[in-house]
Amino acid sequence: MTAPTPTAAKPTVQKDRSMAMQKAMVDGNYARLARAEAERRKVAYTFVPGNINELLMCFDLVVNYPEINAIQNGMRKKSGRYIMEAEKAGHSEDVCTYVKADIGMMLKGNIGPNDERLPNPDVLMLSYTGCFTFMKWFELLRHHYKCETTMLHVPYEGGSGFSKNSRDYVVKQLKETVIPTLERVSGVKFDIDRLREYLKESQKAEENWVWVLESAKHKPSPIDSYFGAIYYISPIFTAFRGTPTATEYYAELRKEVEQRIANGQGPITPEGEMKNEKYRLVVEGPPNYTSFRDFWKMFYDEGAVIVASSYAKVGGTYDFGFRHDPDHPLESVAEYCLNCYTNHNLPERVRMLETYVNEYQADGLLINSIKSCNSFAAGQLMMMKEVQKRTGKPGAFIETDLVDPRYFSPANVKNRLESYFQMIDQKRRATAA
Amino acid sequence: MTTTKEIIDRCEKLYEDMDFTAARAWKEAAPGRHVIGYMPIYVPREIIHAAGMLPLGILGGGDQLEVIHGDAYYQSYICRIPRSTIELAVSGKLDFTDGMLFPSICDVIRNLSGMWQLMMSDKYARYFDVPQNYQDDVGGVYYTQELHELKEDLEKISGRKITNEDLRKSIAVYNENRRLIKDLYELRRKAPWKVPTTEVYLLLRAGMVLPVEEHSQMLKDYIEAASTEDRPLRDNCRIVIQGMFCEQPPLNLIKSIELAGCYIVGDDFMMVTRWLTEDVPLDGDPLENLSQAFLHHSENVSAKYVDREEDKGIYLVDLVKKNGGEGVIFTSPSFCDPALLDRPLLQDVLKAHGVPYIAFKYAENSGQMQPIREQAGTFADSIKLWSEQ
Ligand code: SF4
Ligand code: SF4
Numbered sequence: 001m002t003a004p005t006p007t008a009a010k011p012t013v014q015k016d017r018s019m020a021m022q023k024a025m026v027d028g029n030y031a032r033l034a035r036a037e038a039e040r041r042k043v044a045y046t047f048v049p050g051n052i053n054e055l056l057m058c059f060d061l062v063v064n065y066p067e068i069n070a071i072q073n074g075m076r077k078k079s080g081r082y083i084m085e086a087e088k089a090g091h092s093e094d095v096c097t098y099v100k101a102d103i104g105m106m107l108k109g110n111i112g113p114n115d116e117r118l119p120n121p122d123v124l125m126l127s128y129t130g131c132f133t134f135m136k137w138f139e140l141l142r143h144h145y146k147c148e149t150t151m152l153h154v155p156y157e158g159g160s161g162f163s164k165n166s167r168d169y170v171v172k173q174l175k176e177t178v179i180p181t182l183e184r185v186s187g188v189k190f191d192i193d194r195l196r197e198y199l200k201e202s203q204k205a206e207e208n209w210v211w212v213l214e215s216a217k218h219k220p221s222p223i224d225s226y227f228g229a230i231y232y233i234s235p236i237f238t239a240f241r242g243t244p245t246a247t248e249y250y251a252e253l254r255k256e257v258e259q260r261i262a263n264g265q266g267p268i269t270p271e272g273e274m275k276n277e278k279y280r281l282v283v284e285g286p287p288n289y290t291s292f293r294d295f296w297k298m299f300y301d302e303g304a305v306i307v308a309s310s311y312a313k314v315g316g317t318y319d320f321g322f323r324h325d326p327d328h329p330l331e332s333v334a335e336y337c338l339n340c341y342t343n344h345n346l347p348e349r350v351r352m353l354e355t356y357v358n359e360y361q362a363d364g365l366l367i368n369s370i371k372s373c374n375s376f377a378a379g380q381l382m383m384m385k386e387v388q389k390r391t392g393k394p395g396a397f398i399e400t401d402l403v404d405p406r407y408f409s410p411a412n413v414k415n416r417l418e419s420y421f422q423m424i425d426q427k428r429r430a431t432a433a
Numbered sequence: 434m435t436t437t438k439e440i441i442d443r444c445e446k447l448y449e450d451m452d453f454t455a456a457r458a459w460k461e462a463a464p465g466r467h468v469i470g471y472m473p474i475y476v477p478r479e480i481i482h483a484a485g486m487l488p489l490g491i492l493g494g495g496d497q498l499e500v501i502h503g504d505a506y507y508q509s510y511i512c513r514i515p516r517s518t519i520e521l522a523v524s525g526k527l528d529f530t531d532g533m534l535f536p537s538i539c540d541v542i543r544n545l546s547g548m549w550q551l552m553m554s555d556k557y558a559r560y561f562d563v564p565q566n567y568q569d570d571v572g573g574v575y576y577t578q579e580l581h582e583l584k585e586d587l588e589k590i591s592g593r594k595i596t597n598e599d600l601r602k603s604i605a606v607y608n609e610n611r612r613l614i615k616d617l618y619e620l621r622r623k624a625p626w627k628v629p630t631t632e633v634y635l636l637l638r639a640g641m642v643l644p645v646e647e648h649s650q651m652l653k654d655y656i657e658a659a660s661t662e663d664r665p666l667r668d669n670c671r672i673v674i675q676g677m678f679c680e681q682p683p684l685n686l687i688k689s690i691e692l693a694g695c696y697i698v699g700d701d702f703m704m705v706t707r708w709l710t711e712d713v714p715l716d717g718d719p720l721e722n723l724s725q726a727f728l729h730h731s732e733n734v735s736a737k738y739v740d741r742e743e744d745k746g747i748y749l750v751d752l753v754k755k756n757g758g759e760g761v762i763f764t765s766p767s768f769c770d771p772a773l774l775d776r777p778l779l780q781d782v783l784k785a786h787g788v789p790y791i792a793f794k795y796a797e798n799s800g801q802m803q804p805i806r807e808q809a810g811t812f813a814d815s816i817k818l819w820s821e822q
Contacts, residue, residue, distance in 0.1 A: 090780065092773035094510070094794075099774070128565065128738075132540045135565070135738050136774035142742050143778055151565060151738060153572075156543055158535075158560025165582075169564070169575035176571055345560065346547025371510050374770055378515065379544040381506055386551060399508065 016268070018253040022231055025249065027114070029063075029239045034116040036062045042186045045121040045141065049314050050129025050154050050337035054198035054242035054324070055174070059186035063239045064118060066137070070101040072113030074289030074403035082108065083404050096133045097372040097404040099140065106144060121147050123185045125178075129154040130314075130342035131375040150181040154337040158345055162338040170334035196326040198242035199333075203326065206318045208250035209236055213319050215257045216307040217360055220277035222260035224267040226287065226306035227296040237315030269300040278303030279424055282356040284310045284349075284383065285368040285376050288400040291408045295400075298414050302421055308356035310349065313341040320352065342375045350386045357391040363424045364393040366417075371401045394427055396420035437632065437658045440651060444635035447642055448684070451498050451521070456489050456642050457529050467590055469557075470527060471534040472518070472542055473679040474736055475708040476561055477580060477723050482603040482645060483595045484587040489530065490641025490705065493517040496683040496798045506548070512768045513797045514680035515545045522552065531590055532557030534583075538679060538736045539770050557590060559583065565738040567728045577724040584720065600719035608712045610645050613652040615707070620656060622756050625696035626666045627659050631687050637703045670816040672809075673699030673758040675749065675779070676765030676772040678734050680797050689802040690762065693809035694817075698756040701734055708732050735775035746782030753788055759816045762809060763792035789816060 036043050044061040046052075048068070056063050073079040082104025083097050089107060091100050105111070112118040126138040128151055135151075142149045152173050155166040179190050212232060216225045223229070232253060240246040260266075266274040270293055281299075283306050288295050299306070316322060322339045325332035341349070353365055365387045369377045384395040398416045401407035447455055460466045467486040471478070481488040494500060494517030502523045503516030521527050535546035535558065546560040562579060564572030584595050617636065621628035636655060640648040672695040690697060711730040714722050733739070733748035753761060761783055765772035776792060783790050791812045793805060 090777045092776065094768045095770060095773050132543075132736075132770055133774060136735075136770070136778075139739065139745065139778060140774070143745065143781065146742060149742075151740070153565040153738075155562045155575075156537070156560060158543075158546055158562065163582075165575060165578040169566075169571065172571045172574070173566055176568065177566065345550070346544055347550050349547075350551065369508055371508075374511065374540040374544075374768075377508060378511055378541040379506075379548050381508070382548050382551060 016256045018249060018256055019231065021245075021249045021252060022234060025235055025240050025245060030112060030114040030116065032062050033064055033112065033118055034114070036119040042122040043119045044123045044125045044182075045138075046125040047127050047129070047131075047134050048237050049131065049340040049342060050127045050152075051238070051315070052125070052127060052152065052174075052178070052333055052337070053239060054195055054202060055178070055333060056125065056182070057198055057242055058190055058194050059182045059188045061123070061182070061186055062119075064121065065238050066102045066141075067098055068234075068238060069105065069113055069118070070098040070403050071289050073101055073105060075292055076113060077290065077405070078105075078113075079290060079403035080405040095372065096137075097401055099133060099137045101403045102137070103140060106141070120145055123147060123181065124149040125182075126151040127154065127337065128152060129337050130156070130340050133375070148181060148185055150178050152178050152337070154343060156345070157338060157343055157348065160345075160348060162335070166338060167331065167334050170337055171330050174330050174333065192329055195329045199324040199326040199329055201244055201247050202242045202324040204247045205236055205241065205250045206316075206323050208254045210318050211254055212250070212257050213308070213312065215261060216305075218261055219280075219361070220264070220266040221280065221305050221307050222257050222265060222267060224269070224274075224300075224306050225312055226283045226309035227269075227292075227299070228267050229309060229312040230287065230292075233312050233315060267305055269296065271297075271300070274300045274303070274305060276303045277305050279421060280305055280307045280360065280362045282306070282308045282353060282360065282362045282365045283368060284353055284365060284380065286311050286314075286370050286373065286402055287368060288408045289403050290401075290405040291410065294410055295408075295413070298417050302417070304417075304421065307360040307362050310341050310353065313352075315340065317341055317344070317352070346379050346383060350383050350390075353383065353387045354390045357387060357393055362393065363427075364388075364420075365391075365395045366420065367395065367397045369397060369399045371399060371407045372404065373402065394420070394423050396423070434661075435654045435658060437655060437662055440655045440658065441632050441635055443651075444632075444639040448635055448638045449497060451494065452526055453489065453529070453642060456487060459487050459644060460529055465591075467531040468529060469532045469534065469587070470530045471705070472536060472538075472545075473703070473705065474536055474538045474734065475563065475705050475731075476534045476536050477583070477727075478645070478705065479600065479603040479607050479713075479723060480580065480584050480595070480720075481587060482606065483599040484584075484591050485593070486531070486587065486591065487644060490703070491518060491521065491527070491533070492638075492641060492681050492703075493797050494520055495681055496685075496800070500798075510768055511541060512680050512766045514766070515541050517797065518545065519548070522549070530556070532559070534559055534561045536561045537563050541770075542679075557586065559586060563727065567740065569725075569728065573724055573728050576727060577720055580720045580723060597719050601715050604713045604719055604722070605715055606645050606649070610640070610649045610652070611707055611709065612712070613649055613656070616656055617652055620659060622698055625669075625671065625698055627662065627664050629691060630697035630700065631684060631691060633700075634684070634687055634702055637706055640706055641703065667694075668817075669694050669696045670759045670813045670820075671696050671698045671757050672813070673697070673749070673753050673756065673761045674764055675701055675761055676735075676763050676769070676776070677702055678704050678736070679771070680766035680769065682764065682795055683797065683799055683802075685802050686764065686795055686799065686805060689806040690809045693806045694813035695762075695809055698758050699752045704732055704734055735771040735779075746779045749779055750782060750786045750788065753783075758788075759820065760812060761788060761790040762812065763790060765792070765794055767794045767796055789819070
């Protein structure tokens with residue numbers, strides 16, 4: 001899973017200020033990473049879901065997100081080669097392709113998506129939230145880099161909501177293992193007031209982000225909450241949450257979306273504004289990145305807009321109420337980790353999707369099942385049936401992969417989507433009759 | 434005295450019985466009895482036992498169950514065990530169970546816990562998490578509390594309190610069972626020709642469905658019989674197999690490896706039977722003791738996080754050494770994240786220690802064993818050739 005920071009498939013026709021800001025942030029982080037060794041800055045690698053970015057910033061660490069590199073390499077058509085490289089080195093064809101794209105890149109000299117060498121990690125911050133693969137991924141990297149690794153085990157929410165026991169456990173790990181390790185690696189003493197300041201910024205950004213997400217309740221929707229959201233989520237899901245720059249970005253984004261609503265405009269696509277909203281969909285599962293634009297085009301060509309997606313929640317389910325809280329800094333960091341989408345159990349995920357279909361007045365739920373991602377995929381067929389049953393809206397199921405081009409079959413996907421759109425039409429006719 | 438054949442015949446019947454007749458009979462033998470299912474890899478069965486319940490190991494449908502409905506629940510790129518487990522449920526074969534525990538092992542079993550909750554909302558289903566932090570005041574405190582919650586859940590089902598005395602008695606019973614399994618493995622280490630692994634496997638499988646007391650007696654009888662019976666010693670090499678800790682291998686796969694000229698002297702079958710490596714103390718707070726045993730005296734498998742790089746894979750090297758192993762066969766279920774993600778790491782460690790290995794994959798319903806027998810045979814030959822040089 002992830003949350004991305006794409007720049008390669010950037011929309012080309014209409015450019016809002018927010019787009020330039022987002023691109024500058026992503027490029028800026030890659031530039032910081034490239035300079036880190038020369039500037040003797042310490043580098044942390046970490047994962048998107050349940051990331052503790054605000055805390056990492058308290059130690060002046062430069063942060064690298066391997067999932068984001070995999071996405072960027074997917075969009076730049078480099079991931080296929082890296083995956084094969086990893087498979088040649090003995091990694092199974094059956095496992096998550098993010099891991100293999102990352103390991104392949106590492107084996108080929110760790111040249112990042114911006115064509116500059118990524119620095120080696122000083123610390124692997126293993127935020128173990130919502131995905132088993134994370135644990136093995138960083139064991140693999142640790143084996144290669146022989147660097148310090150600190151694990152933050154975030155218990156899965158097996159029931160409804162998290163328990164106090166789980167939250168206390170996460171807080172204790174922060175206090176007793178994570179913070180001391182980060183202090184040792186960075187040489188910077190932890191200052192809780194500094195964390196509070198970052199959390200204040202996070203909270204502001206989160207408010208505006210939720211507003212933007214919920215703007216998709218308008219008809220026509222001014223945003224695409226899956227393809228378009230890939231760009232929107234990148235600051236808040238990665239190295240920028242907690243910075244004033246991210247706060248400014250979401251304020252700007254909100255202004256632009258407000259304007260689009262006022263103008264009655266639809267979302268911006270790589271080919272300009274989508275004029276005729278015909279279908280409103282909820283999507284579950286990550287997208288395909290190796291053919292990202294072609295994939296998106298299959299939707300906007302048909303007038304289909306994604307009004308809500310679970311993928312835009314992998315780095316936090318803010319729209320269900322969570323906000324970072326500067327008054328309870330470590331507790332709220334723990335709650336954030338516990339609340340990421342794939343850390344919720346299936347009944348809860350079904351409930352969220354059902355809510356989306358109803359509240360965003362969607363025509364149905366589409367699942368993009370990712371071959372290499374058990375965290376998302378195991379159980380999705382049942383989720384689809386359940387959401388269909390509860391909402392009375394038709395569902396559809398397609399299968400692709402995140403960054404392995406061998407598993408994106410455009411003809412199959414297109415056929416499935418066309419049938420799905422026809423099904424929605426029929427359903428509408430039947431309801432009207 | 435009972436013979437090994439008689440015992441293994443019984444185990445085989447239990448193994449083939451997809452209706453869980455023995456467990457059903459146990460439940461019906463007295464009113465108010467309850468059965469709690471559990472999946473791999475580890476649950477503290479002592480607590481279920483202390484509640485007066487039967488812990489029942491559910492390990493999928495193997496190669497005997499025809500999966501009719503289960504495939505509609507899973508994409509082709511997900512392992513087999515969840516679909517055949519769903520099949521067991523939807524075909525009514527688990528209708529007599531009163532609950533199910535889904536331990537923390539991987540995202541597939543994790544998500545299955547939620548599917549269970551959706552499918553059988555009237556039945557108890559708990560995702561059972563264990564800490565990946567092994568400090569007493571961090572992971573220990575968390576885990577002890579989880580054990581308390583499990584205990585309270587079971588009390589609600591049975592309608593009676595579980596006392597510390599109940600827990601101590603159950604811990605003692607499981608200590609004995611683990612000691613006997615250790616004895617069985619020790620006998621296999623010393624004389625693998627007397628204790629074929631196919632039989633070890635079936636004996637452990639029997640422990641998934643029988644009351645623990647009955648299983649312990651069965652182990653005692655087998656150890657006694659196997660120690661005295663004569664079986665021919667062959668010129669086999671000694672192999673450790675790895676990767677079978679969740680989805681089960683077809684019995685024929687184990688047989689094929691043995692027939693290919695390998696004595697299997699180490700394995701990771703049904704780790705729940707030996708997860709705790711030492712006796713759990715009987716004095717003091719029983720749940721605290723179970724928690725401490727988990728933190729400080731528990732096994733290693735691919736589903737567990739290893740805190741220090743220098744410790745990674747050492748358990749496997751030790752397993753090989755301790756049992757006089759000459760090589761490792763990684764045999765993992767297709768699409769199994771824990772086994773397959775970990776494999777390159779373990780292989781690297783073996784390489785550094787000069788232990789040869791091969792790898793292949795299986796599914797619980799794999800039928801074609803010829804390629805596996807050939808690969809294992811070639812591996813065994815090459816090991817023999819090496820050792821002769
Ligand atoms: S398995 Fe899924 S959630 Fe985990 S790293 Fe891979 S893509 Fe992300
Ligand atoms: S076989 Fe592997 S992937 Fe499948 S449920 Fe078991 S541990 Fe998980």
